[in-house]
Amino acid sequence: MDRLVSRHHGSVFRVALLILKDEDLAADAAQEAFIKALRGLKGFRGEASFRTWLLTIAANEARGLLRKRGRRREQALDATPPVTAEERSAEDELVRNEELREIRDILDTLPEKQRQAVALRVFEGLSFREVGELIGSSEGAARVNYHHGIRRIRETLA
Amino acid sequence: MSGEICDRIRDLLPAWASEALPGEERAMVESHLASCRACRGEGEVVSRLLEARPRVPRGLEERIQSRLREEMVQDTGQDSPFGPRERGEEGAPPAGFSGRRPFGSWIRSWALPAAAVVVLALGIGVLMDGMDGTPDGLGPEPRLEPVRVAAESPAPEEWLWDDGMVAGAPVLEDLTEEELMALIEELEG
Numbered sequence: 001m002d003r004l005v006s007r008h009h010g011s012v013f014r015v016a017l018l019i020l021k022d023e024d025l026a027a028d029a030a031q032e033a034f035i036k037a038l039r040g041l042k043g044f045r046g047e048a049s050f051r052t053w054l055l056t057i058a059a060n061e062a063r064g065l066l067r068k069r070g071r072r073r074e075q076a077l078d079a080t081p082p083v084t085a086e087e088r089s090a091e092d093e094l095v096r097n098e099e100l101r102e103i104r105d106i107l108d109t110l111p112e113k114q115r116q117a118v119a120l121r122v123f124e125g126l127s128f129r130e131v132g133e134l135i136g137s138s139e140g141a142a143r144v145n146y147h148h149g150i151r152r153i154r155e156t157l158a
Numbered sequence: 159m160s161g162e163i164c165d166r167i168r169d170l171l172p173a174w175a176s177e178a179l180p181g182e183e184r185a186m187v188e189s190h191l192a193s194c195r196a197c198r199g200e201g202e203v204v205s206r207l208l209e210a211r212p213r214v215p216r217g218l219e220e221r222i223q224s225r226l227r228e229e230m231v232q233d234t235g236q237d238s239p240f241g242p243r244e245r246g247e248e249g250a251p252p253a254g255f256s257g258r259r260p261f262g263s264w265i266r267s268w269a270l271p272a273a274a275v276v277v278l279a280l281g282i283g284v285l286m287d288g289m290d291g292t293p294d295g296l297g298p299e300p301r302l303e304p305v306r307v308a309a310e311s312p313a314p315e316e317w318l319w320d321d322g323m324v325a326g327a328p329v330l331e332d333l334t335e336e337e338l339m340a341l342i343e344e345l346e347g
Contacts, residue, residue, distance in 0.1 A: 001230070005223050010214045017212055027215055031222050035229055100210040107207065122172045122204055123211045147168070154203050 005034060008051060011124050012058040015134070018119050019062035029065050033058035052130050059134050106156045107149075113137065114149030121146050163190065167197050171204040 009030060016029035037044075037057050044053055107115055113135055120131045132142035167190045173179045174187045191198045 001226055002223050005219060005226065009219045009222055013214050013218060014212055023212075023215060027218050027221070030218065031225055034222050034226055038226055038229060099206070103206050103210045107210070118207065122175070122207045125172055125176055125178060128169075143169075150168075150200060150203060153207070154199060157203065157206075 001038070004050075004054075008054055009034070011051070011055060014123055015055050015058045015120070016062040016065075018116055019059060020066055025065055025069070026062065029062040030058060032065075033061045036061065048133070049130075052126070052133060055124070055126075055130075055134060103153070103157070106153050109156075110149050110152060113141075113145045114152065117142050117145035118149040118153070164194060164197050167191070167194070168200055171197075171201050172208070174201065175205045175208045 012033050013026055013030040016033070017023065017026035020026045020029060033054065037054050040057070044050065048056070107118060110118065116135045117131050120126045120134055121128070126134070128142045128146065129139045131146065132139045135142060135145070137145070167187055170179060170183060170187050174184060177184075179187065187201075191201050
């Protein structure tokens with residue numbers, strides 16, 4: 001189980017964060033998702049990959065938490081401060097953080113499905129089918145949302 | 159034709175940016191990016207997005223692992239979800255019916271025999287009703303105690319009502335095994 005947590009906790013956390021936009025809540029949701037996965041392990045039938053199954057639990061957990069907390073307003077994604085392993089000068093770090101903040105801000109301005117499709121595809125490397133399963137759309141719609149999202153980001157950055 | 163190639167390359171860009179592409183495909187993508195400005199631009203966007211991927215809070219992994227270990231110990235008395243789950247299998251006493259009782263840990267060992275006794279008791283009760291001299295089982299006064307032979311069950315007075323109704327389900331025999339176990343859990347809870 002430790003290996004599963006080690007391998008998937010980042011994705012589980014980010015999927016929850018994508019929905020909740022709050023780091024503390026996302027951490028809670030990630031923890032709860034693993035507990036529910038553990039309890040439901042016997043129900044996992046291998047129809048989806050274990051990762052997709054786990055991420056679906058995380059997404060559902062996050063949506064449940066969102067409903068419970070009534071947090072429907074957009075919050076800045078920069079509640080998650082980037083922590084880089086690389087050593088950079090303080091100035092470089094500031095510039096870099098500014099760039100990262102800019103692209104996160106742009107990502108945040110996308111319509112919800114586009115934002116989620118881009119994040120799930122780029123951050124988690126999910127297939128369009130898996131993205132569709134998580135955001136509740138078809139594979140084709142997930143692809144369209146992803147490409148529209150990327151195009152918008154490019155246009156904004158240009 | 160060029161559009162189809164670009165579409166295919168763009169689908170691969172997230173995997174390319176995260177260095178997850180096998181060598182041959184990676185070479186194909188990079189060769190295309192070298193000659194296609196539009197796809198190169200998209201590749202840069204995807205790479206920047208990947209860099210902006212939210213970082214996981216420090217300590218989260220340990221926090222989850224610690225919580226899961228607690229959960230596993232509470233539920234099974236051991237720390238692997240893949241090992242034997244019933245205490246009885248390890249020679250220890252069964253989990254019993256008090257305290258925190260995960261459904262799976264005791265229901266399999268107690269529910270089926272208990273359910274069988276209930277069904278048997280009810281069946282015998284009905285049979286005896288039919289042996290009291292009235293062919294249709296109806297005597298001058300209604301018999302309200304089919305539980306008298308249910309003394310074999312672990313706690314008969316809690317299992318059967320005097321009208322043969324169990325938690326609103328009039329015919330035990332019609333319940334599926336799953337319904338029966340859910341019912342038993344409800345009664346025990």
